[in-house]
Amino acid sequence: MFTKSPSRKRSVIGAAAVAAAAAGMMLATAPAAQAAPGNCTISSGSSLSSLCTTGTGQHRIHAVLNPLDPRLPQRIVLGNWAPVGQPSVASNPWGSGYVASVWVDRID
Numbered sequence: 001m002f003t004k005s006p007s008r009k010r011s012v013i014g015a016a017a018v019a020a021a022a023a024g025m026m027l028a029t030a031p032a033a034q035a036a037p038g039n040c041t042i043s044s045g046s047s048l049s050s051l052c053t054t055g056t057g058q059h060r061i062h063a064v065l066n067p068l069d070p071r072l073p074q075r076i077v078l079g080n081w082a083p084v085g086q087p088s089v090a091s092n093p094w095g096s097g098y099v100a101s102v103w104v105d106r107i108d
Helices: 006-029
Strands: 038-043 047-054 058-065 075-078 088-091 099-107
Touching: 038 099, 047 058, 047 099, 058 088, 075 088
Parallel strands: none
Antiparallel strands: 038 047, 047 088, 058 075, 058 099
16 A cells, blocks of 8 residues: 655645746746837838838838839849838939839848
């Protein structure tokens, strides 16, 4: 016949308490969830820019420009990667009339 001793019962309870505390520490120290930038606006003219105001990642302005000479290929223009709250800016040497398309790249 097997009987549990009081000290063995306490060690099982203690081990369970240590495991629960360790799990709680892992949750408490886990990094915050990241989210791609949102609420982004685009400005176009002699320079192109994007500004995102929500999220935690980075963004950059991305545009395709038509060339001055239609026989030449289109040109891709990229801005700097910028954190949320700061603008990403790219030069547009040909002006807003040559922008074929423009969008915001986002990473979290």
